[in-house]
Amino acid sequence: MQPDAEHAQEHEHAPADTGASDAQGDVPELHRRRIRSFVTRAGRVSTGQRRALDELGPRFVLPFDTHALDWDAVFGRPAPRILEIGFGMGATTAEIAAHRANDDFLGLEVHEPGVGALLKLIEEQQLSNIRIIQHDAVEVIEHMLPKGSLDGVHIYFPDPWHKARHHKRRLIQPPFVATLASRIKSGGYLHLATDWQNYAEQMLEVLSADPTLANTAADYAPRPDYRPVTKFERRGLRLGHGVWDLLFKKI
Numbered sequence: 001m002q003p004d005a006e007h008a009q010e011h012e013h014a015p016a017d018t019g020a021s022d023a024q025g026d027v028p029e030l031h032r033r034r035i036r037s038f039v040t041r042a043g044r045v046s047t048g049q050r051r052a053l054d055e056l057g058p059r060f061v062l063p064f065d066t067h068a069l070d071w072d073a074v075f076g077r078p079a080p081r082i083l084e085i086g087f088g089m090g091a092t093t094a095e096i097a098a099h100r101a102n103d104d105f106l107g108l109e110v111h112e113p114g115v116g117a118l119l120k121l122i123e124e125q126q127l128s129n130i131r132i133i134q135h136d137a138v139e140v141i142e143h144m145l146p147k148g149s150l151d152g153v154h155i156y157f158p159d160p161w162h163k164a165r166h167h168k169r170r171l172i173q174p175p176f177v178a179t180l181a182s183r184i185k186s187g188g189y190l191h192l193a194t195d196w197q198n199y200a201e202q203m204l205e206v207l208s209a210d211p212t213l214a215n216t217a218a219d220y221a222p223r224p225d226y227r228p229v230t231k232f233e234r235r236g237l238r239l240g241h242g243v244w245d246l247l248f249k250k251i
């Protein structure tokens with residue numbers, strides 16, 4: 001799925017009024033503007049996606065919660081834990097999960113048609129090692145994923161937010177990466193891919209500057225075999241566009 005960042009509204013979304021105050025105690029949370037990496041889109045949910053959401057949602061979609069996720073209970077087994085942020089329509093997620101049957105995958109996505117699409121793939125391919133949370137990844141990571149709990153993180157083609165004035169919306173920024181890296185266990189990995197050179201450069205700079213991460217390559221990494229080339233990516237490559245993978249290890 002291609003981002004529609006160019007059509008993003010200029011305003012940032014304020015969080016819901018929880019009545020809570022921030023750390024300073026005098027600025028109501030409602031009035032602190034939170035910059036999000038996505039815009040809420042009223043995407044059309046197809047009939048098939050709706051059926052999948054209704055019938056499979058209760059089994060595979062987990063509610064957002066403020067408590068740590070019990071992976072072993074949710075998946076019914078202890079297994080390596082891989083988080084994917086922004087899975088789009090889920091084709092890559094399903095393909096990786098099918099090939100890595102011994103790993104468990106938690107996919108985060110805010111876009112409802114995408115959640116429906118991945119549920120359909122889960123059903124078609126009889127995948128039991130994927131669960132989904134339809135919620136902002138920043139909040140899921142903060143509340144549901146304890147430090148050192150993940151074996152790997154995948155972020156593929158995150159919204160590039162092309163325009164300079166939108167760069168603040170990009171997911172890969174130092175504070176977010178520091179939080180995300182803290183959730184990965186020592187020896188675990190962080191794998192990013194993008195087709196936008198300027199964002200690739202930002203990713204390389206931000207990840208390289210994080211003292212808890214080490215690059216597995218001199219700069220950009222060869223695409224690991226487990227990440228399939230998407231249809232969109234193949235077309236781009238044919239047209240001579242680049243794709244950059246970044247593969248870092250948690251120290």
Ligand SMILES: C[S@@+](CC[C@H](N)C(=O)[O-])C[C@H]1O[C@@H](n2cnc3c(N)ncnc32)[C@H](O)[C@@H]1O
Pocket residue numbers: 001002003037038085086087088089092108109110111114135136137138155156157158159160171230
């Ligand atoms: C450009 S799309 C890429 C989708 C997919 N990874 C691919 O390679 O086709 C980026 C996706 O990230 C999702 N996204 C952006 N920010 C997010 C956030 N904070 N939490 C969850 N999903 C997010 C968007 O809804 C969008 O579907």
